[in-house]
Amino acid sequence: MNTITTQSPLATYIVRHADDNVIIGQRLAEYISRAPELEEDLAVANFALDHIGVANHLYTYAASVDGGQSDADALAMMRSEREFTNLLLVEQPHSDFGELMARQFLFDAYQVGLWGALSESSDETISGISQRAVKEAAYHLRHSSGWVIRLGDGTQESHDRMQSGIDRMWRYTEELFFSDELDQEMARAAIGVDPAILRTDWERVVDDVLEEATLTRPSDPYQTGGGRSGGHTEHLGKLLAEMQWMQRSYPGMTW
Amino acid sequence: MDAAVVPGYDMVITESREEAAIRTLLQGVVDPDIPFLTIEDIAILRGIHIEDSGAVTITITPTYSGCPAMDVITEDIGTALAAAGYVDVSVELAYSPAWTTEWLTPAAKAKLAANRIAPPGPVGVVAEILCPSCASDAIRTASEFGSTACKSLMVCTTCGEPFDYLKAI
Numbered sequence: 014m015n016t017i018t019t020q021s022p023l024a025t026y027i028v029r030h031a032d033d034n035v036i037i038g039q040r041l042a043e044y045i046s047r048a049p050e051l052e053e054d055l056a057v058a059n060f061a062l063d064h065i066g067v068a069n070h071l072y073t074y075a076a077s078v079d080g081g082q083s084d085a086d087a088l089a090m091m092r093s094e095r096e097f098t099n100l101l102l103v104e105q106p107h108s109d110f111g112e113l114m115a116r117q118f119l120f121d122a123y124q125v126g127l128w129g130a131l132s133e134s135s136d137e138t139i140s141g142i143s144q145r146a147v148k149e150a151a152y153h154l155r156h157s158s159g160w161v162i163r164l165g166d167g168t169q170e171s172h173d174r175m176q177s178g179i180d181r182m183w184r185y186t187e188e189l190f191f192s193d194e195l196d197q198e199m200a201r202a203a204i205g206v207d208p209a210i211l212r213t214d215w216e217r218v219v220d221d222v223l224e225e226a227t228l229t230r231p232s233d234p235y236q237t238g239g240g241r242s243g244g245h246t247e248h249l250g251k252l253l254a255e256m257q258w259m260q261r262s263y264p265g266m267t268w
Numbered sequence: 269m270d271a272a273v274v275p276g277y278d279m280v281i282t283e284s285r286e287e288a289a290i291r292t293l294l295q296g297v298v299d300p301d302i303p304f305l306t307i308e309d310i311a312i313l314r315g316i317h318i319e320d321s322g323a324v325t326i327t328i329t330p331t332y333s334g335c336p337a338m339d340v341i342t343e344d345i346g347t348a349l350a351a352a353g354y355v356d357v358s359v360e361l362a363y364s365p366a367w368t369t370e371w372l373t374p375a376a377k378a379k380l381a382a383n384r385i386a387p388p389g390p391v392g393v394v395a396e397i398l399c400p401s402c403a404s405d406a407i408r409t410a411s412e413f414g415s416t417a418c419k420s421l422m423v424c425t426t427c428g429e430p431f432d433y434l435k436a437i
Contacts, residue, residue, distance in 0.1 A: 052411040059413040066334025070363070141363025145333055148366070148437055156412070 031071035032099035038064035115178030165226025187236035311371035399424035
């Protein structure tokens with residue numbers, strides 16, 4: 014079987030961003046056919062496709078950086094929970110449409126800044142993938158902001174559920190801006206970005222939308238992290254069990 | 269040497285007779301989601317290169333990150349060239365510069381309109397979308413996300429006809 018762990022710092026850095034996208038893509042895909050209206054099923058499917066597509070490009074590049082010993086399928090399907098380095102926010106389950114949109118909105122606002130910054134990467138492939146992804150993140154954010162505002166500034170029921178979605182996801186937002194040695198090494202090499210610098214723009218977007226949505230910015234003092242080093246909430250294991258079962262049951266299968 | 273203009277590059281590239289012949293062959297490779305458009309029409313064909321060894325490298329650029337048509341197109345390029353006797357063919361993805369609908373040729377936009385898909389306008393401005401059936405500008409968005417990643421579903425409020433709009437991006 015292939016060696017799945019990444020070898021180089023560059024590949025490790027690329028894979029963490031791929032992991033974010035494949036996991037939120039899987040979460041969105043869970044919702045297809047359950048959205049409140051057909052148009053929303055199409056939107057959710059479309060976003061899932063964009064995220065999984067970005068993950069596919071990044072995994073493929075990470076595998077080639079490491080000398081082609083692995084590939085995108087192996088990286089997505091044959092690594093275990095502790096080997097995934099996604100942010101905790103993207104693995105959170107949603108109990109309703111409000112929670113799904115809260116998670117999406119908070120993540121989209123982060124990704125618009127991230128891809129914008131990575132478009133300037135000195136690594137041509139990262140820059141190219143980011144130039145594509147930033148356009149997609151922009152329309153994701155437009156859509157998710159629209160729902161946060163529509164539900165927040167809607168009925169009492171929709172307001173309360175949107176607020177509860179934002180409250181539920183908030184404790185995973187600090188981690189978006191945690192910066193570790195690898196982030197700093199990649200930023201120094203002008204390949205990556207120090208996530209800490211993305212915070213100001215993210216806060217401005219989030220505050221503006223929450224205000225228009227008549228929602229309250231949570232003051233949850235409890236913030237958690239650890240996703241980048243493989244420490245996850247209990248939800249990721251269950252997500253992977255569903256996402257990976259076919260490749261695990263029939264290794265190397267194709268159709 | 270023949271000259272070919274590749275949208276997105278402000279220059280005319282020169283290619284050998286054989287490379288130009290491959291370009292002609294590739295006019296048979298279409299976007300499986302919009303089969304009346306060739307990969308040259310939608311400007312994802314970025315380059316054709318033949319090594320001295322005879323190895324052919326075709327460079328294409330992805331449209332949307334998750335566009336499933338890219339895999340089919342990659343296969344179709346291999347099949348089309350194999351049928352013409354090229355056995356050593358690789359298809360490479362070029363990510364930069366990122367694809368944009370601004371690269372669509374006027375001919376491609378005319379083909380879209382003729383097939384009842386409203387073509388994209390300029391990127392970054394509110395586009396005037398005309399109904400491909402009756403040319404009315406009284407259009408309503410039925411769904412921003414449509415049958416494929418690249419299309420929205422619109423409805424003409426004058427003639428009542430629903431139609432696809434290829435999004436400007």
